[in-house]
Amino acid sequence: MKLDVQRTYNFNAGPSALPLSVLEKAQAELVNFRGTGMSVMELSHRSAAYEEVHNVAKSRLKELLSIPYNYEILFLQGGASLQFSMIPMNFLQSGKKASYVMTGSWSEKAFKEAKLFGEAYQAASSKEDKYRTIPKLSDLIFDQSDAYLHITSNNTIYGTQWKVFPNTENVPLIADMSSDILSRPIDVSKFALIYAGAQKNLGPSGVTVVIIRKELLEQANTNIPTMLKYSTHVNNNSLYNTPPTFGIYMLGEVLGWVQEQGGIQEIAKRNEEKAKLIYDVIDQSNGFYIGHAGTDSRSLMNITFNLQSEELEKKFLSEAKKEGFVGVNGHRSIGGCRASTYNAVPYEACKAFSEFMVQFQKNNG
Incomplete structure (x- = not known):
């Protein structure tokens, strides 16, 4: 039985609309996933059937975003909100500062978390203008010794989006792309780390995609909890603990749909x-x-x-x-x-x- 195609006009900000064809395929495979006699939600995350799902999702993301060879792709949990903490926990070293560009509520939250782990400051802000604009690149003030510069590429609450990204030279550029990843071409090589909650363009809620440059991983702090180390998940192909298997399956199918649309x-x-x-x-x-x-x-x-x-x-x-x-x-x-x-x-x-x-x-x- 197919889904009722008499669906609403879904303009939700997240969780948001998913492609109808993906939902219909998931419905068809829900009870017996590709001859396994089980739902994908019932598969062991150590099984060959699930491993294929996992790796296909990574492969499709790598192809669609032209992710260079020197980057790792992670599927994590906790949403972008956990990344607000994980990033400074891993990369804000003692004696260094982290710079944040303030463009809305999500950058405010990320900045607040960073200050719990070290010294962080605002490289620019459009708050006085009620977050109506993205700061000009020429207005960004940061230091080449900073641990990283953090931006939010698209702001769901205020409706603003970066059109051109800053060239930070030696400073690692980190971006929260939760609400516009996969919506337009980007040059991944400009970024040291990109993270995104899935529930806008990538799939259902529950999965967080992290794309991280290997060189940045080598600079990470080590005296932090195992589950909060990026290296833990890199070394275990995001399978250190049980991942959100159904969410990753759906993510892979959405990526397949994007490929079918022409990329x-x-x-x-x-x-x-x-x-x-x-x-x-x-x-x-x-x-x-x-x-x-x-x-x-x-x-x-x-x-x-x-x-x-x-x-x-x-x-x-x-x-x-x-x-x-x-x-x-x-x-x-x-x-x-x-x-x-x-x-x-x-x-x-x-x-x-x-x-x-x-x-x-x-x-x-």
Whole structure:
């Protein structure tokens, strides 16, 4: 039996939409995974059947992102939030400082955790502008002796995204790419470490992908708990303890879907087209819709906006829900409206939402 294809328009910020074909394949394989007589959730993580799932996921990610040979790929747990602690625990050495670029709530949380393990400071911040923009590269102030520079590539709450990444020269560049990894081509070699919670573009919640340069691993602190050492997971192919096997299986299938769509170049093209549908309505509304992000910092993944009054916003969100648009409320910390247009959100959903926005303005403008 296939899934009911009468599905909602899912604009949730995370966990978010997954490709329908991936869900249908998972449904078909759920009870008897490829002749094993077991669900993938029942397989031993030491079995050959699961090992293939695990390694295929790594292989697909390596191919899609063109990950160089001198990098390791890890599948961890704890979400990006645990990485906020693991990174300084492993790489903020005594006598060194870590620099953080502040672009929203997630970078604030990462910065707060770093200060628990050593000296950390802000290399730049757009907080005074209510996180409407990404700081200019020329405004970043950091030292070449820093342990690392940390950025958040896309900001789900405020709807901003880095368009060009900083060249940090000898300073390891670390990026939280939870909400835009796999949405556009990136040069992995610019980064010493990339981490991402899966629940936006990679798969269901429960898996965290870490891509780490081997040279950085050699500089890691050693007097830390075994489970919190990156080397532990590198040396055991992310199988030191029981991994989130079903999540990794789903991640591998989502990566396969991206390959079938034509790879990241094609996905990026679609994402630009989807976001343009909604941004065009905002820009052509004569102020009826008020975009939060500056035009040069707009995210292609999270489109944030307000209406002219709180009362009008409530009406907009209520009517949107009745029309089947799910997850368009802004983050609870700032309110407003937000449409998350991740990879698996189809063009048709974005078109329908843009048409709803136009009609709502006609009825209420």
